[in-house]
Amino acid sequence: MVYFGGLLGLIGLATVVFRDGDVVGVSAVGVGVGLVLIGAVVAALGVVRRRALKRRRAARGEPEPVGNVFERAAALPRLLRAARSGAYADLPKSRMALWVLALVYLISPIDILPELLPIIGVADDAGVAVWLLTSVSTATGLYLGRERDQQRRADQLGREPGTR
Incomplete structure (x- = not known):
């Protein structure tokens, strides 16, 4: 809005x-x-x-997503690797499948609403693109938050007692 x-x-x-x-x-x-x-x-x-x-x-x-657009874009390959290997279970395989379907729909010349319709023809593509970008951005933001929490915990464990 x-x-x-x-x-x-x-x-x-x-x-x-x-x-x-x-x-x-x-x-x-x-x-x-x-x-x-x-x-x-x-x-x-x-x-x-x-x-x-x-x-x-x-x-x-x-959890609140963290990071700016560039940090989230850089985290996307790490997120996909971690999700595929099973190290990050917070991203369901079905979500990744929906991302692939959305990409195929955007690239494909076949549309539910043809581009010949003046405004509506582009609206379906725009809606899919907005959903895809929002979903990927949120998922990578949550993944970045998890990475930062793990790094913070590792840093705290690595310090000697009594030091700040």
Whole structure:
């Protein structure tokens, strides 16, 4: 929601700056300002929603994904190796199979909704791509958190008693 609100705000700003004529009978400035305001509200609601979800996950004791995009991308090969070898049981084989199916669907020229349909034809691919990226990012973030916890425990065990 945060990104969608930001996108609406950018579209509204571009409408104000670049649009000369009316938009469906309404002045371009009015449409642009309206989109900026709607974008700000949607982004704010997204921030509130994220914080609430984070608090709810923490209250349930669920682990929080860690790392930025680059760290998670670098951890993906380690995650896949650990999951295949059985060293990381938190990633089910079915999830990896779904990732492969999603990649095949995105690469394949055969779609459930053909690209000939104006907006809907691309929406199914976009939905699959968003799910795939979100799922992989979350899984690698959780894997990074586990790696960091193991490293922290190993560092604590390796220290001599009485030292910090």
